[in-house]
Amino acid sequence: MTCIVGMKLKSEPDTTQLALRLRDPERIGRAWISFGVLLLLFASLAGSQFNPAILLDHDSLSTAADFFDTFWPPRSDADFLRRLFDASVVTVSIATVATVLAMIVATPLAVAITSRLSLSARGRRMKTPPRLLRGTLRGVLLFLRSVPELIWALLFVGVTGLGATAGIMGLLITNIGILAKNYAEIIESGEATVTGHMLDNGNGRCKTLLHATLPQCLPELLSYSIYRWECTLRTSVVLGFVGAGGLGQELLISIRQLASPEVFSIILVFVLLVSVADAISNSLRRQLSQSATQHADQTAGASDTDNDSGPSARWQGQLGKASSLLRRWGRPCLVGLAVLACFNAVDWQLEQWLRPSSFARTREFIQGFFPPDLSAGLWQRLAGDALETLSMAFAGTALASIVAIVLSYVLFIVNLRGAGLFVRLLTSALHLLQIVLRSVPELVWAMLLIIVAGIGPFTGTLALFLASVGVLSRLYSECLDNQDDAPLENLVANGSSLGLAPLWSTLMQARSQLISYSLYRWEHNLRAATLMGIVGAGGVGQELYLRLSVFQFDKVAACVVVIVVLVALADSISHFLRHRYAPTV
Amino acid sequence: MTRSRFVAAISRCLTARHLSRSGQFGSLASGLLLLAGLSLSGSQVMADGEFRISAIPDEAPTELIRKFEPMADYLSKALDMDVSFVPVTDYAATVEALVSDQIDMAWLGGFTYVQAAQRSDGKVEPIVQRAEDERFQSVFITQSDSPIQSVADLKGVNFTFGSPSSTSGHLMPRHFLSEEGIDVDNDLSVAFSGAHDATAFAVAGGRVDAGALNIKVWEKLVNEQKVDTDKLRVFYTTPEYHDYNWTIRSGLSAELRQKLIDAFVSLDMNDPEDKIILDLQRATRFVPSQASFYEGIKQAAFEAELLAKP
Numbered sequence: 022m023t024c025i026v027g028m029k030l031k032s033e034p035d036t037t038q039l040a041l042r043l044r045d046p047e048r049i050g051r052a053w054i055s056f057g058v059l060l061l062l063f064a065s066l067a068g069s070q071f072n073p074a075i076l077l078d079h080d081s082l083s084t085a086a087d088f089f090d091t092f093w094p095p096r097s098d099a100d101f102l103r104r105l106f107d108a109s110v111v112t113v114s115i116a117t118v119a120t121v122l123a124m125i126v127a128t129p130l131a132v133a134i135t136s137r138l139s140l141s142a143r144g145r146r147m148k149t150p151p152r153l154l155r156g157t158l159r160g161v162l163l164f165l166r167s168v169p170e171l172i173w174a175l176l177f178v179g180v181t182g183l184g185a186t187a188g189i190m191g192l193l194i195t196n197i198g199i200l201a202k203n204y205a206e207i208i209e210s211g212e213a214t215v216t217g218h219m220l221d222n223g224n225g226r227c228k229t230l231l232h233a234t235l236p237q238c239l240p241e242l243l244s245y246s247i248y249r250w251e252c253t254l255r256t257s258v259v260l261g262f263v264g265a266g267g268l269g270q271e272l273l274i275s276i277r278q279l280a281s282p283e284v285f286s287i288i289l290v291f292v293l294l295v296s297v298a299d300a301i302s303n304s305l306r307r308q309l310s311q312s313a314t315q316h317a318d319q320t321a322g323a324s325d326t327d328n329d330s331g332p333s334a335r336w337q338g339q340l341g342k343a344s345s346l347l348r349r350w351g352r353p354c355l356v357g358l359a360v361l362a363c364f365n366a367v368d369w370q371l372e373q374w375l376r377p378s379s380f381a382r383t384r385e386f387i388q389g390f391f392p393p394d395l396s397a398g399l400w401q402r403l404a405g406d407a408l409e410t411l412s413m414a415f416a417g418t419a420l421a422s423i424v425a426i427v428l429s430y431v432l433f434i435v436n437l438r439g440a441g442l443f444v445r446l447l448t449s450a451l452h453l454l455q456i457v458l459r460s461v462p463e464l465v466w467a468m469l470l471i472i473v474a475g476i477g478p479f480t481g482t483l484a485l486f487l488a489s490v491g492v493l494s495r496l497y498s499e500c501l502d503n504q505d506d507a508p509l510e511n512l513v514a515n516g517s518s519l520g521l522a523p524l525w526s527t528l529m530q531a532r533s534q535l536i537s538y539s540l541y542r543w544e545h546n547l548r549a550a551t552l553m554g555i556v557g558a559g560g561v562g563q564e565l566y567l568r569l570s571v572f573q574f575d576k577v578a579a580c581v582v583v584i585v586v587l588v589a590l591a592d593s594i595s596h597f598l599r600h601r602y603a604p605t606v
Numbered sequence: 607m608t609r610s611r612f613v614a615a616i617s618r619c620l621t622a623r624h625l626s627r628s629g630q631f632g633s634l635a636s637g638l639l640l641l642a643g644l645s646l647s648g649s650q651v652m653a654d655g656e657f658r659i660s661a662i663p664d665e666a667p668t669e670l671i672r673k674f675e676p677m678a679d680y681l682s683k684a685l686d687m688d689v690s691f692v693p694v695t696d697y698a699a700t701v702e703a704l705v706s707d708q709i710d711m712a713w714l715g716g717f718t719y720v721q722a723a724q725r726s727d728g729k730v731e732p733i734v735q736r737a738e739d740e741r742f743q744s745v746f747i748t749q750s751d752s753p754i755q756s757v758a759d760l761k762g763v764n765f766t767f768g769s770p771s772s773t774s775g776h777l778m779p780r781h782f783l784s785e786e787g788i789d790v791d792n793d794l795s796v797a798f799s800g801a802h803d804a805t806a807f808a809v810a811g812g813r814v815d816a817g818a819l820n821i822k823v824w825e826k827l828v829n830e831q832k833v834d835t836d837k838l839r840v841f842y843t844t845p846e847y848h849d850y851n852w853t854i855r856s857g858l859s860a861e862l863r864q865k866l867i868d869a870f871v872s873l874d875m876n877d878p879e880d881k882i883i884l885d886l887q888r889a890t891r892f893v894p895s896q897a898s899f900y901e902g903i904k905q906a907a908f909e910a911e912l913l914a915k916p
Binding site for chain 1: 667668695697698699701702705706721724725731736764769770771791795797798799800808809812814885912913914
């Protein structure tokens with residue numbers, strides 16, 4: 022913030038008096054915050070052994086050159102492509118099934134934990150029993166989402182054996198935790214008055230939920246679910262480790278072999294899949310707003326045709342009705358059919374579920390976790406790993422936020438100017454880069470970067486950084502585009518330069534949302550950082566994977582405790598900061 | 607702008623209602639119905655007469671498929687039943703699958719066998735091993751121009767093992783390191799490459815200072831010129847120990863067990879068809895194996911605290 026003030030002073034040297042009066046009243050507090058963030062950034066850069074010089078080292082460059090040299094052409098023989106197609110179908114099915122089932126389970130859970138529908142909390146403090154109940158439920162959800170998918174999946178390998186089902190269960194359980202938490206947050210961030218009035222007027226909670234709360238939030242809930250589906254698509258990669266099948270497994274195999282043409286093909290398919298998912302989710306969201314407008318138009322149109330009583334007009338009315346029905350229900354029906362197809366495509370391995378020995382194994386597996394190992398040697402290592410994990414997540418997010426804000430700001434200004442061919446090409450290139458960066462999962466970035474940057478937390482940080490730049494720059498861009506233009510237009514009309522004016526209008530309007538995006542990303546990155554160790558990219562994941570591999574579940578439990586504490590910490594810090602510094606979102 | 611936002615908000619409310627009424631719930635309901643239907647049909651399909659074999663993924667999975675599919679074909683003829691090879695990407699998952707009877711026989715390392723034996727209360731049984739597995743070794747490699755000359759020089763370096771569950775890529779190298787006075791957890795900065803060939807590539811690329819791997823895989827990589835011996839050198843070779851074997855799950859019939867042993871033991875280098883299979887397994891012949899061969903590995907695992915004492 023202070024540096025912006027500095028710039029302003031420089032650009033208008035003759036109005037020092039005015040500038041003095043307009044000085045940011047909170048500048049001291051903000052300076053301290055900036056200082057603190059910088060300090061944290063440097064600490065975490067040190068903690069994650071951040072050393073970009075490694076990337077230019079001769080040895081790593083030549084290995085990387087060997088690997089990436091053969092990237093082109095991607096492998097594209099019919100046999101391999103068919104394999105990739107089958108794998109894509111499996112990936113999409115797993116992600117879809119895991120998301121849809123999680124939506125079903127998460128909805129009642131979200132309704133249960135939100136304070137919006139609490140009767141005892143109307144106009145006063147919530148009573149103790151319901152508060153305790155909600156707190157417990159929140160704790161359970163936190164646990165569900167902070168234990169990595171891989172662990173849940175391995176739990177089910179004992180039950181259902183290797184294969185897609187274990188993968189689905191892993192994704193499903195984590196998704197339930199994440200969806201229920203975010204559903205509840207969406208419900209709580211929505212307009213409160215209607216729900217409140219209905220409850221105050223003695224309506225039942227069920228009725229209130231169905232008539233006020235849910236209809237208000239549904240578009241946002243659905244958008245979030247669709248976004249979650251995209252994320253699930255990407256996270257499913259890690260489940261290649263338990264033989265869940267799909268693109269993740271193919272990628273794991275190819276990277277381990279250093280078969281770069283295959284890696285490249287698979288990454289291309291991944292990018293394609295995520296782009297298609299993105300397009301589908303955009304189109305669905307657009308329909309959400311469009312069909313409502315059409316509904317309004319149609320009512321207006323209907324009153325017109327009433328005046329015209331000719332039979333042909335009535336026929337036309339019928340036809341119009343049919344086509345509008347198709348338009349309204351076409352896409353939801355297609356989605357429903359696609360979901361059904363996904364359920365059908367999954368190999369459920371149900372004969373495995375029903376064997377009594379499976380349940381015995383699961384019980385044994387769970388019992389192995391208790392009590393967690395408390396030996397000093399292990400916890401000493403874990404403490405170091407935990408710090409490393411925190412550093413990776415913070416450094417990755419902070420650096421990505423800086424790059425993303427610059428990137429999206431430049432894109433915003435370029436868009437304002439409305440530019441020539443060169444600039445347009447540049448912006449499309451940037452968009453493409455964004456898509457590639459965010460389509461490739463963090464873990465895959467880590468596996469690729471390990472070839473260049475070596476084993477260690479630096480690689481993990483870079484991986485988180487790259488994926489986050491892709492995601493954040495897109496979110497930032499959308500956010501800047503969505504701001505009200507009036508302040509910007511005023512500034513420009515009064516002679517501000519087009520390059521700097523958004524700094525004082527659009528950026529200021531968007532800042533709390535930008536901050537909250539970064540905080541969300543930080544939470545996400547912390548979860549991702551806990552898994553980086555599986556591929557050797559630093560953090561607590563390596564100990565976790567080692568102990569899982571040698572079936573020492575009491576030590577695994579200790580790792581899980583560390584991970585749950587880290588995720589809970591990040592969650593509550595982010596929650597606190599978002600409410601304190603970014604209250605509008 | 608505010609007006610358009612208002613309209614958008616209203617339209618959102620309207621669509622919300624229309625969606626909540628059916629699109630969503632309809633598809634969910636039919637999904638549930640489908641699930642119920644599947645579970646009914648699923649429970650009627652029981653395991654057929656197929657014999658499923660698998661292997662720990664100590665090499666790249668496509669390499670495993672190349673190695674084991676001819677073996678599956680051979681066993682299929684010898685047993686007169688369908689034999690399929692199930693590729694697995696994780697060591698622990700292989701053990702878990704064998705112990706929970708989801709595969710009938712697996713190619714395990716010494717350490718994974720010990721794990722499987724412990725997790726099944728001694729019910730799984732090693733039946734055969736390669737003659738070479740009676741005297742197995744690991745090699746420690748580093749870059750040619752590295753200052754590392756002996757195990758004692760390893761203090762403070764970046765060191766990579768293969769998979770955490772690997773005998774020749776992790777457990778035994780760790781065991782011999784501590785016999786040489788190196789405290790692996792505190793003296794080294796440890797990583798896991800995941801597989802033997804990956805370890806060789808990681809050291810060759812300078813991603814780590816040194817690494818340990820299976821001597822057989824090392825010899826194969828050198829012979830096939832997949833690693834450059836100008837860039838890499840071996841600075842330590844471990845003493846000998848028992849390694850890999852074929853382990854069967856509990857509950858196979860005595861007759862089937864005998865047929866399997868006979869099939870392996872009768873593989874003959876002088877028979878051109880058998881030679882192909884043996885060469886792929888990098889074996890000269892198969893010999894009977896027994897649980898007591900792996901006592902040493904079990905002790906090493908106890909000492910390294912990688913196996914819980916019962």
